[in-house]
Amino acid sequence: MQDNDSYIFNNYVAAFIDILGQQDELDGCGLLPVFDSDEDRKAFISVARESVGAIQELHNNFNTFFDSFYDTQQEYKLPPELEKDYKAIKKTEVKFQRFSDGLVAYISFSEDSGSLPVNGLYSLIVACGSLCFIGLTSKKPIRAGVDLAWGIELNENELYGCVVSKAYNLESKVAQYPRVVIGSEVVQYLNYLAKEQGDNLHTKYNRVMANTCLSMLCTDPDGQYIVNYLGDYFRENIAENIDNNTFDDAYSYIECQENIYKEQNNTKLLSRYRHLKSYYDFHKSKWKNDV
Numbered sequence: 001m002q003d004n005d006s007y008i009f010n011n012y013v014a015a016f017i018d019i020l021g022q023q024d025e026l027d028g029c030g031l032l033p034v035f036d037s038d039e040d041r042k043a044f045i046s047v048a049r050e051s052v053g054a055i056q057e058l059h060n061n062f063n064t065f066f067d068s069f070y071d072t073q074q075e076y077k078l079p080p081e082l083e084k085d086y087k088a089i090k091k092t093e094v095k096f097q098r099f100s101d102g103l104v105a106y107i108s109f110s111e112d113s114g115s116l117p118v119n120g121l122y123s124l125i126v127a128c129g130s131l132c133f134i135g136l137t138s139k140k141p142i143r144a145g146v147d148l149a150w151g152i153e154l155n156e157n158e159l160y161g162c163v164v165s166k167a168y169n170l171e172s173k174v175a176q177y178p179r180v181v182i183g184s185e186v187v188q189y190l191n192y193l194a195k196e197q198g199d200n201l202h203t204k205y206n207r208v209m210a211n212t213c214l215s216m217l218c219t220d221p222d223g224q225y226i227v228n229y230l231g232d233y234f235r236e237n238i239a240e241n242i243d244n245n246t247f248d249d250a251y252s253y254i255e256c257q258e259n260i261y262k263e264q265n266n267t268k269l270l271s272r273y274r275h276l277k278s279y280y281d282f283h284k285s286k287w288k289n290d291v
Contacts, residue, residue: 012151013117013186014106014159015124016167017131017144020178089205092119097157104167106151106159116202118193118209121186125216126238128180129229133242136178136250145170146227147183177272179279180227182217187225190214221275230283239287247287251280 092115097104105127107120128144135142147170151161170181193210196203218228228234230247254277261270 007152008110009150009152009161011109011148012106012159012161012163013109013121013124013146013148014104014151014163014167015128015144015146015180016102016104016164016171017128017142018102018171019135020141020143089116089202090119091115092123094120094123095153095157095159097159104159104164106163108153116206116209118190118206118213121190122209122213125180125182125213125227129216129227129234130238130242132178132180132227133229133234133246133250136253137243137246139253141178141253143171143175143178144180145172145175145183146180146186148185148189174224177269177276179220179276180229182225182227184225187214187217220279230280230287232286235283235286247280247284251277251284254280 092107094105094107097106105124107115107117107124109117124146128146131142132144145167147163147166149161149163149166151159151163154160166183170183175181190210190213193206194214196206198204212233215233216228216231217225218231220226229238254273258270258273258277261267261273
C-alpha cells in the first residue's frame with residue numbers, strides 16, 4: 001500500500017532474535033581504559049572480544065543455517081508433480097537488520113518481492129529453531145519472537161512498524177527463557193495456506209510448505225506457539241546437519257543454569273529453566289535413540 005507521501009506499507013513477518021546475558025557481561029563498562037600493563041590490555045580485549053564475538057557468531061550462524069537448510073528443504077517432501085517447477089518457485093528473500101546484541105530477520109509479503117512468503121517463513125522457523133538449540137550448546141542462549149504485521153522499509157535493511165514492535169514484544173516479554181515464540185497471526189496465516197483450495201502450482205506448493213511449517217510448531221504449557229526444534233521434523237530432517245553431541249551439551253548447560261539459580265534462590269529464572277528442562281526431558285528418549 002502506498003499513500004500520497006510515497007510511503008510504501010506492506011505486511012511482513014519479522015523474527016526478533018536476542019542473545020541473553022550480554023548486558024550482564026558489559027555491566028559496569030565505560031570509556032576505553034588507559035592500560036597500565038600489557039596484561040590489563042589483554043584482559044580488556046578478552047572481555048570485549050567475548051561480547052563482540054557472540055554477536056558476530058549469531059549473525060554468521062543465522063546465515064549458515066539459512067543457506068544450508070534452505071538448499072535441501074523439501075526435496076524429499078514435494079509431491080512428484082511439483083518437482084519439475086521446484087526451482088522456479090523456491091526463491092526466497094530474507095533481509096537482516098543488525099543492531100546491538102540482537103538481530104531482526106524479516107520477509108516481505110509484497111508482490112514485488114518475487115518470492116512466496118511461505119518460503120521465507122520456512123527459513124525463519126528453521127534458522128531460529130536451530131539457533132535456539134545451538135545457543136544452549138555454546139552457552140550463548142538466545143530467545144526470539146516471530147510475528148506478522150504491517151511494516152515499512154524506510155531504508156535498505158531498515159524495517160520499522162507494527163511488525164517489529166510485535167516481534168520484540170514476543171521476544172522480550174513473552175518468551176522469557178530460551179525459546180522461539182510464534183505469534184498467532186503467523187499460525188493463522190499458515191493454517192489458511194494449508195487449507196486453501198485449488199489445483200494450481202502455487203496453491204499446491206503453499207499447502208505443502210504451510211503444513212511443513214506447522215509440523216515444526218507446537219503449543220507450550222503456557223499456551224504459546226513455539227518452534228518445536230526437538231520435534232520429529234527437526235530430528236529427522238535437520239539433525240543431520242547438527243553435531244550428535246548437541247542434545248547432551250544443551251541439556252548439560254540447562255542443568256548447570258538450574259543449579260546456579262537454585263543456589264542463588266532466584267525463583268524466577270529457576271522456574272524458567274525448569275520449564276526448558278521439562279521440554280528436553282519430554283523429547284530425550286527419541287534424541288538419545290536417533291541422534
